[in-house]
Amino acid sequence: MSESDLEDAQHPRVSEPGGGSHGGGAGGQVPGAASGCEIVVARHAGYCYGVERALGLADDALASGERPVATLGPIIHNPRVVEALSRRGIGVVGDVDEFERGTLVVRTHGVAPEVVAAARARGLAVVDATCPFVAVAQRKARALHEAGYTVVILGEHDHPEVAGLQGFAGGEAIVVAEPDDVPVQRLRGRRVGVVVQTTQAREALARLAAALAPLARELLVYNTVCDATEKRQAAACELAARVDVVIVVGGRNSANTKRLAQLCGEIQVRTHHVESAAEVRAEWVAGARRVGVAAGASTPDEEIAATIARLRELCGAHGGR
Ligand code: SF4
Numbered sequence: 533m534s535e536s537d538l539e540d541a542q543h544p545r546v547s548e549p550g551g552g553s554h555g556g557g558a559g560g561q562v563p564g565a566a567s568g569c570e571i572v573v574a575r576h577a578g579y580c581y582g583v584e585r586a587l588g589l590a591d592d593a594l595a596s597g598e599r600p601v602a603t604l605g606p607i608i609h610n611p612r613v614v615e616a617l618s619r620r621g622i623g624v625v626g627d628v629d630e631f632e633r634g635t636l637v638v639r640t641h642g643v644a645p646e647v648v649a650a651a652r653a654r655g656l657a658v659v660d661a662t663c664p665f666v667a668v669a670q671r672k673a674r675a676l677h678e679a680g681y682t683v684v685i686l687g688e689h690d691h692p693e694v695a696g697l698q699g700f701a702g703g704e705a706i707v708v709a710e711p712d713d714v715p716v717q718r719l720r721g722r723r724v725g726v727v728v729q730t731t732q733a734r735e736a737l738a739r740l741a742a743a744l745a746p747l748a749r750e751l752l753v754y755n756t757v758c759d760a761t762e763k764r765q766a767a768a769c770e771l772a773a774r775v776d777v778v779i780v781v782g783g784r785n786s787a788n789t790k791r792l793a794q795l796c797g798e799i800q801v802r803t804h805h806v807e808s809a810a811e812v813r814a815e816w817v818a819g820a821r822r823v824g825v826a827a828g829a830s831t832p833d834e835e836i837a838a839t840i841a842r843l844r845e846l847c848g849a850h851g852g853r
Contacts, residue, residue, distance in 0.1 A: 569847030570822045571840055572775055574767040578836055580760035580829035582640045582663030583608050589661040590622050590637050597635040598657045604628065604647070605692060607639045607661070608830040609786035612808065628654060635659055641692040642666045644699020666693055669727045669756035673701040676725030681752060684708055684719070686740050687729030691787055694729050701727075711739035716747060724748040730758040731788040731829075733765060733795070760829055761788055768792045768826040772799035775824035777817050780805045781839050782828035789828025796826060809838035817846050 579587075586607055593601045602623040606614045614624060625631045628651045635657040638648065642662035651658050662670070676683045683701040686708050687694040698705045708714060724744055728737050734757050741753050772778050778796040782789030784807055793805035804816050817823050823843055827836050 569817070569820060569843075571843050571847065572771060572822055572824045573836070573840070574764070574771045574824065574826040576760075576763040576767040577781075577825065577827035578829070578831050578833055580758075580764075582665060582758075582760070583830055585663070586637075586640045586661035587613075587617075589659050590617065593635045593637055593657075593659045594620065594622055597659065598633075600634040601637065602631055602634065603637040603639055604643060604651075605639055605641075606785075607637065608783070609789070610783040610807075610830045610832070611785075612783075612835065613830070613832055628656070631656060637661055639692075640666060642670055642696040643692070644696050644703075646699060647696075662696075663730070663758070665730050665756070665758040665760075666696070669693075669697055669730060669754070670700040672725075672754040672756060673697045673705065673727045676727070676752065676754075677701040677704065679725070680723060681725030681750075682706065682719060682722045684714075684724055684726045684740075684744070685729065686711070686726065686732055686737055688787060691729060693731075693787075697727060697729070708740060711736050711743055714740070714743045714747070719744065720747050721749050722747075723750040724752070726751070726753040728754070728756045729787070730756060731761045731791060732757055733791065734762060761791075764788065764792060764826070764829060765795055768796050769799060771824040771826055772796040772803065775800065775822040776802060776820035777822075778803040778824045778826060779812055779816075779839060779843065780826045780828070781807075781809075781835055782831040783807055786828045786830045789831065792826050792828055796824075800824075806839070808835060809842040812839065812842050812846065814846050817843065820847075823847065 590607055602625045604625060606624055636651050637659045638661055640661060640663040648658055673683055683705040685694055685697050685705045689707050689709055694707055737755060744751050778800050780793040780796055793803060797803040806812055825839055
């Protein structure tokens with residue numbers, strides 16, 4: 533089963549009133565208002581397999597697990613979704629120690645093994661919603677550590693997925709946020725093994741490998757960037773190259789959404805990252821003939837649809853310029 537198969541099989545397609553679609557499907561063009569302004573949705577946008585799966589597991593826990601139910605940290609980096617879950621009875625705790633009884637859901641980013649052990653030791657039921665692609669990176673990190681490699685993680689220092697990977701690497705991994713920031717002295721002459729935070733760009737991994745190759749005595753690189761991330765990044769870049777404005781929708785605390793905004797911004801300076809449709813401003817789309825919509829893997833279909841609806845209004849207001 534490939535990652536592509538997973539995503540395409542699991543991702544819902546949302547038909548647009550204009551006949552287009554987004555999600556794992558073909559993406560498409562959505563007519564704007566009377567102006568003729570065209571709204572183009574990235575070929576791959578919105579919830580990925582891991583997020584769909586985690587939300588489903590949290591729902592299952594609420595339906596049949598031991599209550600109360602809480603996720604360890606926000607289940608996805610989208611405050612609006614987290615608020616909606618809270619209203620339905622799925623809370624959030626910041627630490628295992630804050631939860632006395634019930635079911636603890638481990639989110640897609642995963643956690644260090646000792647965190648799960650601590651939760652079980654407290655008598656909590658644990659539902660592990662770690663994305664299977666993150667779990668692959670965790671297993672690789674553990675295997676590298678056990679085989680005596682110095683583990684390098686390409687990722688964001690404070691990201692929970694990276695914290696979990698560090699735990700699987702015995703707490704001794706070196707985190708590199710930028711490929712150019714390799715700690716040369718610590719790695720020279722060592723056996724070095726690399727894993728990557730799943731939302732990093734493949735190009736960054738290539739640069740890191742190139743920087744490490746002349747230093748390391750032995751270099752083993754696992755590309756653990758997930759397919760869903762790559763698809764969204766490729767689709768967003770493709771989109772940015774053919775529109776006048778890009779609106780990237782998703783949580784500001786979502787690593788993969790921020791990355792989309794960054795990549796689009798490098799291609800199209802008129803790129804704006806919003807968390808909700810209401811934030812889209814009329815002046816952003818003034819004079820635009822084509823407006824693109826991209827969305828991260830933690831952005832619900834409803835938010836993408838709302839953004840399209842908002843753009844329809846605004847394109848109408850600025851039509852024909
Ligand atoms: S972005 Fe990739 S690794 Fe992260 S939850 Fe989605 S499928 Fe899993």
